[in-house]
Each structure stands twice: as C-alpha cells, then as structure tokens.
Amino acid sequence: MPDPRDSYKPRPDERPDRRANPRIEQPTVEPPARRKLVSARINNVKAAADITKDGKKGVMVYVEMGVFDAAGSKVDVGVSFSDSRNRPIAAKNAGWSDSRGLLHASTKIDVPDDKFFPKAVEVFIPYAELAPTAGKHTIRYTVNATRDGRQLAMGPRNTIEFVVEDNDLK
8 A cells, every 4th residue: 555645746757847847938048149259460570661651751561460350340550669779769749659658650450351361551650750860770669469459469579770861850
C-alpha cells in the first residue's frame, strides 16, 4: 500500500518542467551585437624636405597605412617631432601643438570602408614652425593614428636632415 504522505507529490513522469513553466512566458534575450575592434597599421613612413605648400617651405611626411573596421569615421594621422637628442620640440603656435604644447602636425582622413588603404596620407609642417633658426637641422619624428582620442597605431621613429635658409623662415 502506498504511503499516504506521498500522495500529494506528483509522480516523476507528471512533474512540470521547472525551467520552462508554460504559465509564465519566458522573454527571449538576444545577446548584444559584438562590436568590431577598430585598428590601423602603419606600413611605411617617408619624409621629404624643401616641399612648398601654400607658399611656405617645409617638410612633408608621407604615411602608407591601412585602417580596419572603422567605416564612416574619421582617423587622425599625426606626426610628433623631437630634436636630435630625442627631446620634444615646443610649439611656437597653438595651431601646430598638441594638448601638452608640443609640436604636432596632423591631418584627418575619412574612412569609407571597413578595409581602407589610402594611397599616401600627407602631413605637412612648415620650416617656420619646425626649425628655430636657419642652418642645418636634424629632426626626429614619429607617426601615430588615433580615432576619438584612442591610439590605433604608432609608426617607427625616423630622422630627417634638412637645411633651412633665412627666407624659408618667413
């Protein structure tokens, strides 16, 4: 004879599934969409001296790079400068400085695709900002790519030598 204390318990084959109660609708939760990690790669950096742009002579830095998973955004390609002893150069003009007041030239590029390889990004800086006096100068420079203040890539440190004439500083 069955035990009367067990009469209120349903049999194992009649027990409701506790994970899916038919009386309570379980909301379906979609996992959040995974964001792609924006990145960049600087492939090659070259600089040329005695380039004239907008009537001023200076140094042009050419950057070959790739930008990935940043479609529709802007990427800032910047160049920081230091002297031959690797000391950062202070900017004379606020238009050519970074947030710390150091010499920095940059240009923004629009990224149309998730895999974007611009031919060459050109960043120009006039001699009047770069060299304090006429004569021979050796300058070190570093290229970096940022988006929304976040660094995406940094290029190698390079050196360029050039001679500045008195009339180039105007």
